[in-house]
Amino acid sequence: MHEIALSPQEFELFRSYIYERVGIALSPQKTTLIKGRLNKRLHALGLSSFGAYYDYLVADTSGEELATFVSAISTNVTSFFRESAQWKWLESYMPQLVAAKTTKKLRIWSAGCSSGEEPYTILMFLQKMLHDFEAWDIKILATDISHKVLKHAMQGVYEPKQVEGLPASIIEGAFEKKLNAQGHYQISQALRQKVLFRHFNLVTDPFILNKPFDMIFCRNVMIYFDEPTRHDLIGRFTSILPKGAPLFLGSSESLTSHRESLKLLGSSIYQRL
């Protein structure tokens, strides 16, 4: 398979399109990465130049090729109970949250949910923390730019190695029996029904969300965004978070703006002031 070259002019087309559509700021040093990661895709599509691929990308109004491009240059890596310090913090926050509630209703957004481990972890956690879990009206909104990961997330099927390190009580409460000869596990239907998976581009889609969230998770999503894009997104999260509610970022992410409306509580957890 011969390698298709990527000229500086072609790189510039991708750079400006990807920045505008996804907020990812590609520096010229990423030329080799794009060329390397996308060559296979061009061959699969039967295209002989990056210019032709650019036309294909822009013409695809479904956004699916954009998601393929983003997946090729970034990562969908995730896992159950990722960022353990944050779950520890949530344990101590839950009594306060429950006491402040006037109805048994919880609304949580997992923004950039990848293949579903994050929203399902939220439910596993709540199952453990709320003695009357069944009595609560719980809905998790789980969104991602990639249709591919959303499809996986909706099925909720995971490999044994992803599941078997979890405590037995969690496995028993959250998963159906092993599905097949490979021993895959599936999230129980009761839990899957509590998650609303939606395709959503955090950079370009409007936040038409009129119900307030009790908390928002946007972890390890903004790593590729530049500062103005991060600033804008955090501002929009802030505008829909009620006072006192937490915003969870990835452990390598921190805020450099919005300090007047978000207070750092530790472990990349911010509280709406």
Ligand SMILES: C[S@@+](CC[C@H](N)C(=O)[O-])C[C@H]1O[C@@H](n2cnc3c(N)ncnc32)[C@H](O)[C@@H]1O
């Ligand atoms: C590394 S994963 C993080 C998954 C999970 N939040 C976690 O921390 O384990 C990043 C996810 O963000 C999604 N993503 C990247 N840019 C996005 C955008 N502009 N809008 C929505 N999702 C985006 C990717 O498709 C990917 O699934």
